[in-house]
Amino acid sequence: MTVTPSAPSAGPAETTTAAATSLRSGSLGTTDIAFFVVSAAAPLTVMAGVAPLxxxxxxxxxxVGYLLAGLTLAVFAVGFTTMSRHVRSAGAFYAYITRGLGRRVxxxxxxxxxxxxxxxxIGVYGLLGTATRDTVHSLFGANIPWLPVSLVGLLVIGYGGYRSIDFGAKVLGVLLVAETGILVLLAGGVLIKGGAHGLSLAAFSPGNVFVPGMVAVLAFAFAAxxxxxxxxxxxxxxxxxxxTVPRATYLAIGFLGLFYAFIVWIAIQAFGDAQVIAAAGADPAGLFFSAITTFVGPWAADLMRVLIVTSVLASLLAFHNAINRYGLALAEEGILPKAVARIHPRHRSPYVAGLAQTVLGAIVVVAFAAAGADPYMQLLLxxxxPGMLALMLLQLLAALAVPFYFRRIIHGEGALRTVVAPVAAAVLLxxxxxxxxSHLDQFTGASTAxxxxxxxxxxAVLAIGLVLAWWLRRARPAVYANFAAEPPAEADA
Structure with a gap:
């Protein structure tokens, strides 16, 4: 794979072709990358929507379930980030897996x-439609259809991906501060007032952790x-x-694990150890709104509803940018059409990949709407x-790839990073x-079928990919041979 060295930022009148333009190197620091990752996780939406369950x-x-999930992924990150110092390909997961487990895999x-x-x-566009609809109804009493909201969201996110990466980082920084800020405000109110019946650490006692229901909590936590x-x-x-990349990875995992656990504990304190389960059962969707109304004020509950919408938008933009760069890398590999590899001469963004992703999203959203599907229960869930399961399987394959990769090269990394941690991560994943x-019904609410x-x-998708690899090896041997090849050293400059 050939990566063009970064050129100075082009002006609007510059005639350099998009194909000869590179991404804007040196634009993102540790915090910027962490913003993309944490925004994709949508902390406010996860807490208000899933934590009550x-x-x-x-x-x-x-x-404790969120702490254990974070600890597991931190173990995974040890081998993952160690390998990131040796593999410079833009293909992320698939490049790591290729180096360790071979081109077919x-x-x-x-x-x-x-x-x-x-x-x-794409599924989150259903959540955007329902969250916006519910917020408008709660604040103004109006009923709006979800589909136009989702389609407008597609255009807004498409524009965000079209602009430069530093523009996206700034937007996500503002939105992430806002959504975490409202949760910190709730935490402050609960701590200052001492909770419903005084603050308690009973949530962390073994008798409350080692219970049968913790299995379901761990499933939700890993998904978060x-x-x-x-x-x-x-x-x-x-x-x-x-x-930057290893630091951002550890920063994102550490923040999410500690923040999730802290906010869930705060929600428990808002109702009391003995009362919170009944409150969650009576109105899971309203648990956090009730808590912030009591400990901060009704205005804060209204603000939280608005910020859930912006939280969803931030998640969409973060995933959109990630997808665009995967599409760009695969087009450069020769797997996707070459046109997808075009980079905007001024914004230095993979705008064709972004356009393709936006069109695909619109097709799926409109298809679900035409079928009369529920935007939350069906489009979202x-x-x-399958998207969540696919990424978890990729994590497992990446963990398995680490020890195989380091067996093939000369390196100065220790066995803890190259063998012990990745093998432990593979077992945990x-x-x-x-x-x-095993708890899929609790995620989807759907039938066994x-x-x-x-x-x-x-x-099935993985199997299709293996067949594609078999075909490429025979029909396009050059593409197969160069798949996930190491870019020139100047690509990281």
Whole structure:
């Protein structure tokens, strides 16, 4: 794969062709990349929308589930970030998997990544429509249809991806500060007033952690971190990527794990250890709004509703940017059409890949609407679920790839980073995938037949990718031979 060295920023009148333009290298620091990753996780939406279910199923020990999920992914990050210092390809997951497990599996992983990231984003347009509809109804009493909102959201996100990466980083920085800020405001109110019945650490006692419902909590918790590994996708646009990418990865995992656990604990304190499960069961969707109304004020609940919409927008923009860069890398590999590799001469963004992703999203959203599907229960949950499983499987394959990769090269890395941590991560991630698959009905609310179909999509896509690799080896041997090749050293400059 050939990567054109970065050129100075082009002006509007510059006649340089898009194909000869590179991404804007050196644009993103550690915090910028972490903003993309944490924004994709949508902390406010995860807390207000999912955490009440975790409390309902796992009891007051739910905060520990998020800590355990974060710890597992931190173990994964040890091998993952160690390998990032040696693999400079823009292909992220599939490049790592190719180097460790071979081109066939790598090409299968590339297809899996496309499906996974697209699934994680496109389904969320259903959530955007319903969240906006519910917010407008709550604030103004008006009823608006979800489909126009989702389509406008597609255009807004498409424009955000069309602009430069530093523009996206600034937008996400503002939105992320706002959504985490409202949760910090809730936490401040609860702590100052001492909770409903005084502050308690009973949530962290073994008797409340080692309960049967913790299995379901762990499944929800692992899902809440989906997309954290996308730090490496921004390698070509990062400043000093060998340092920036690992730092951003650990920063994102550490922040999400601690913040999730802290906010879930705050929600428990807002109602009391003995009362919170009943409150979550009576109105899970309203748990956080009720808490912030009590401890901060009704105005804060209204603001939280608005910020949930912006939280969803931030998640969409973050995933959109990640998908665009995967599309760009695969077009440069020769897997996708060459036109997808075009980069805007002024904004230095993969704008054709972004346009293709926006069109695909519109097709899926309109198809679900035409079928009369529910935007939340079907568009969101049915499209997100295989996307989530695909990304978890990619994490597992990447963990397995690390020790195989380091066996093939001369390096100065220790066994803890190259063998022990990745093998431990692979074991833990296998357990995490089993937890999610075995509790799929709690994610989708669908029948066994639908859940079986949704889960089957992931191995089916991987199998199609393996067939594609077989075909490329015979029909396009040059593309196969150069797949996930190491770029020139100046690409990281």
């Amino acid at each position: 975790a409390i309902l199923m796992g009891g007051i020990g739910a905060p 790598g090409i299968g992983a590339a297809l899996l990544a496309l499906i996974g990231y697209n699934g994680m984003e 971190f989906t997309g954290f590994e996308s730090t490496v996708i921004y390698r070509r646009e990062a400043r000093d990527p060998s340092r 049915w499209v997100n679920t 296998t357990g995490a995938i089993w937890l999610v698959v 639908v859940n079986t179909l949704l889960a089957a999509i992931v191995p």
